[in-house]
Amino acid sequence: MKRYDAIVIGAGHNGLTAAAYLARAGLDVVVLERREAIGGAAISEERHPGFLYSSCSYVCSLLRAEIMRDLDLSKHGLRIIPYENSTVIARNGESLGFFHDPAKTRQSIARHSRRDADAYAEFNRDLYRQCRMIRPLLLETPPDPTSFRLRDIKGLRKLQKAFAQLGEDGLAQAMQFWTMSCGDFLDRYFESELLKGSLAGNSIIGTALGPYSPGSAYVLLHHVMGDLDGHVGAWGFAVGGMGAVSDALAGAAREHGAEIRTGAEVEQLIVRGGRVEGVALAGGEEIHAARVVSNLDVKRTYNRLVAPSDLPGDFLEAVNNFKIRGSSGKLNIALDRLPEFPALASEPLLQRGGILISESMEYLERGYDDWKNGLWSREPFLDITIPTHYDPTMAPPGKHYMSVFVQYVPPTLADGPWTPEKRDAFGKTVLDTIELYSPGFRDIVLDCWVRTPADIENEVGLTEGNIFQGELTLDQLLFNRPVPGYAQYRGPLAGLYMCGSSTHPGGGVMGAPGANAAREILHDAKIRRAA
Amino acid sequence: MTDSHSLPLAPGAVLEPTPFHGRTAALNLVNAWERWQGHTTVTTFLSPEDEYFATRTAASLYDVSPMLKYRIAGPGAEAMLDRMFTRDVTKLKPGRCLYGPWCDGKGRVIEEGTLFRESAESFRLNAAEPQLHWLDACAYGFEATLEEVTEEIAGLALQGPLSKQVLGDLGLAEAAALPFFGLGRFGFEGGEIEVSRTGFTGDLGYELWIAPDRAERLWDRLMAVADPRYLRPMGSRALDVLRIEAGHILVNVEYVGANHALRDSQTRTPDGLGLGWAVDLRKPGYFNGRRAIEAERAAGGPKRRLVGLDVEGRKPAHGAWLYAGRREVGQVTSACWSPVLKRNIALATVEAAYAEPGRVLNAEIYYVKEVTQGRVDARATVVEPRFYQPAHRRG
Numbered sequence: 001m002k003r004y005d006a007i008v009i010g011a012g013h014n015g016l017t018a019a020a021y022l023a024r025a026g027l028d029v030v031v032l033e034r035r036e037a038i039g040g041a042a043i044s045e046e047r048h049p050g051f052l053y054s055s056c057s058y059v060c061s062l063l064r065a066e067i068m069r070d071l072d073l074s075k076h077g078l079r080i081i082p083y084e085n086s087t088v089i090a091r092n093g094e095s096l097g098f099f100h101d102p103a104k105t106r107q108s109i110a111r112h113s114r115r116d117a118d119a120y121a122e123f124n125r126d127l128y129r130q131c132r133m134i135r136p137l138l139l140e141t142p143p144d145p146t147s148f149r150l151r152d153i154k155g156l157r158k159l160q161k162a163f164a165q166l167g168e169d170g171l172a173q174a175m176q177f178w179t180m181s182c183g184d185f186l187d188r189y190f191e192s193e194l195l196k197g198s199l200a201g202n203s204i205i206g207t208a209l210g211p212y213s214p215g216s217a218y219v220l221l222h223h224v225m226g227d228l229d230g231h232v233g234a235w236g237f238a239v240g241g242m243g244a245v246s247d248a249l250a251g252a253a254r255e256h257g258a259e260i261r262t263g264a265e266v267e268q269l270i271v272r273g274g275r276v277e278g279v280a281l282a283g284g285e286e287i288h289a290a291r292v293v294s295n296l297d298v299k300r301t302y303n304r305l306v307a308p309s310d311l312p313g314d315f316l317e318a319v320n321n322f323k324i325r326g327s328s329g330k331l332n333i334a335l336d337r338l339p340e341f342p343a344l345a346s347e348p349l350l351q352r353g354g355i356l357i358s359e360s361m362e363y364l365e366r367g368y369d370d371w372k373n374g375l376w377s378r379e380p381f382l383d384i385t386i387p388t389h390y391d392p393t394m395a396p397p398g399k400h401y402m403s404v405f406v407q408y409v410p411p412t413l414a415d416g417p418w419t420p421e422k423r424d425a426f427g428k429t430v431l432d433t434i435e436l437y438s439p440g441f442r443d444i445v446l447d448c449w450v451r452t453p454a455d456i457e458n459e460v461g462l463t464e465g466n467i468f469q470g471e472l473t474l475d476q477l478l479f480n481r482p483v484p485g486y487a488q489y490r491g492p493l494a495g496l497y498m499c500g501s502s503t504h505p506g507g508g509v510m511g512a513p514g515a516n517a518a519r520e521i522l523h524d525a526k527i528r529r530a531a
Numbered sequence: 532m533t534d535s536h537s538l539p540l541a542p543g544a545v546l547e548p549t550p551f552h553g554r555t556a557a558l559n560l561v562n563a564w565e566r567w568q569g570h571t572t573v574t575t576f577l578s579p580e581d582e583y584f585a586t587r588t589a590a591s592l593y594d595v596s597p598m599l600k601y602r603i604a605g606p607g608a609e610a611m612l613d614r615m616f617t618r619d620v621t622k623l624k625p626g627r628c629l630y631g632p633w634c635d636g637k638g639r640v641i642e643e644g645t646l647f648r649e650s651a652e653s654f655r656l657n658a659a660e661p662q663l664h665w666l667d668a669c670a671y672g673f674e675a676t677l678e679e680v681t682e683e684i685a686g687l688a689l690q691g692p693l694s695k696q697v698l699g700d701l702g703l704a705e706a707a708a709l710p711f712f713g714l715g716r717f718g719f720e721g722g723e724i725e726v727s728r729t730g731f732t733g734d735l736g737y738e739l740w741i742a743p744d745r746a747e748r749l750w751d752r753l754m755a756v757a758d759p760r761y762l763r764p765m766g767s768r769a770l771d772v773l774r775i776e777a778g779h780i781l782v783n784v785e786y787v788g789a790n791h792a793l794r795d796s797q798t799r800t801p802d803g804l805g806l807g808w809a810v811d812l813r814k815p816g817y818f819n820g821r822r823a824i825e826a827e828r829a830a831g832g833p834k835r836r837l838v839g840l841d842v843e844g845r846k847p848a849h850g851a852w853l854y855a856g857r858r859e860v861g862q863v864t865s866a867c868w869s870p871v872l873k874r875n876i877a878l879a880t881v882e883a884a885y886a887e888p889g890r891v892l893n894a895e896i897y898y899v900k901e902v903t904q905g906r907v908d909a910r911a912t913v914v915e916p917r918f919y920q921p922a923h924r925r926g
Contacts, residue, residue, distance in 0.1 A: 065845070068873035074919070079871055081584040100578065229580065229870040230845065239588050349577075390761060392589050392693060397759035 012040025015295030017514030044243025076251030374414025638823030690736030733777020
């Protein structure tokens, strides 16, 4: 019977990244995907004829250029287009735009507050300083702070250097970024509610924290630390939707000889003597391999695939305590034509980038209150994008696809689990909200696919529908992610690795966890060359 | 100070507008213009990135009217051009185009460009630098007439994966069906349009040629489908990135034309520019530079070669010196960050012994670090210069 060098469970973008790197290094790899389609949450689906939806994740910034280069993803069809502007619009018809051109941004902010317009440059400086520190750490395995192995000491030295180059001011701010609430942090710079509301949006996306919850400032950083083609914090669209990222990664994995099987649900791991030797599929089939790499989040990996008796109790407890709370939903909408946003009438270019509905800090905090009470936000935060401004492949000519990211949405409701009726009511809340900013919007909707956290959990397999496979707060980052002592992509079982966003450096379609995990696996396998 | 600097100049006395100027000027939101052969052309309309990505994702329009164009006609035109070009022009059928270099008698490249065979006895040559004097010299003894037609033909490059659909939208499906390097004349708006399936972006694309008085009409018809097709007008800044990705060389950037070089060291033979494939030694008889090229090959090839470089890191290697160990072996001529490849790429001229693909050199890159010069030493791997060659280019 065939024995593989490695099995990767789950064909999400990190699983595919890991598979591609492993195959490239000469390993015989098979990727097992439960669903019929690959991609996990980086997927494009045609739900309405002629329209391609980026069903879950919808924009791309953090995907590491090193990975695109190593795996030659452009050859496999990947093109990422940065969108240059973004905006926040208000019910009173006001808007505030963020442009590539800092002078334009300054003018736009100055309409709300002249002093904020000048403070914004300083805010950006402070943000970029932190990005410069973090970015080189993304493609590094977090060092174990208690180990005396040479590579951990080297890693700690690197970490220390990264902090040291920040200087006195930068170091103080680093402390603030990692621990403060986004609200407190923004209050130090700004007075305009609309400006703060729009910036705070980045600190809550995918996170079950309010803008005044401690620790939320880091999430803001996480969303701007990417860069596209040299523009720090710029976000972009993958041509053909986010599924194009997965397709290109799968293309690279296959090119190097990896096998990808869909409709292959792993039911449990085969464990013998504390060592993982393969997997058993739902149909009973067993597949054996020298090592298994799980792209699933840490809870699904250890709670569903392994018998508790095979794991240390304290480890299992730490897994159960890992925070992975669902907080967001998604609407995918097919439009007959472009919607009109009266607030953007004087700056039509702003329609092409991200459009935020995020009136103020108060607006976000009240939305969070609803979540705490087991309700979806009655007045939700929305991140709206229309990728078909740039990408003609996602809708018929003249028609448009709109992606609406919604927060806050709980994984279960106060009055019980999600039902189709509640889902419809949730969708109505969102459409009614958009209608407030774009009168007549409903009339141009051809199709609307509403997704709750429960839908995302059931279909994609993300616990509670958490988009980051675990919250990005300091207590769960670096050598604490996902579990202290097991932050180097390995777990207590020999031969079992993790490569999903539950591991360092977290989610956001970076590919970094997959690439880092592959590097660790090859290190253990004593394969030096990465082709 | 004298007052002489404030004397007004007569309008239009400095640079000529192109036939599309009325339209491009209205869309040039940042008023960024530059010179091209005595004309004003657009550097960027608003955002070079947007213009670039339109080309790689959908389609773009680039005004190529200032390109120098020459008509060579007569019963001896084919023989004359066959003697002038290193490629076999006798094999070029009417309705087809070719790209290739032309050399002086010492095998040094004067320029390279496209040659259209419009009919059995009529050709058009497109060039970046004036060629009439050289053409005249080459025509001596051949039954061929020469005429510069630059101002008689407005040119618009329509490039990008959706360019075929855009032509279809305009009712030019027949033109859209042209083969790679095909050429034809088609009915358009009660007149004629010439379409060649050529371009400078390495992508699927066409160049549209029309009488200047009908240029704006063509522009308007194209821009009418701009939104549904994500078609954007493009300036030269975006084009420069596209052409580096495609590995297309530029005269006066990668080399100096043999007829203009002050220093012999700045000239290149076709082999030195990576154009060895365009030298057809099987064609019978003499062509300009043949014996020199043969002699150079017999002696082991050119001293320096044009190569592509895949450079580590994200700092474009503009003008970087290249080292093999401590030995300086070449210099970068063009460099950019490639947004479609997410790679740092460059074209460079390197000593032949260090020019084989896979060779790793060290690029000394200078960049601006706020207000000081930063320096990095980056690994630069020699690769084939055609960095981006999408399959749909020929499809």
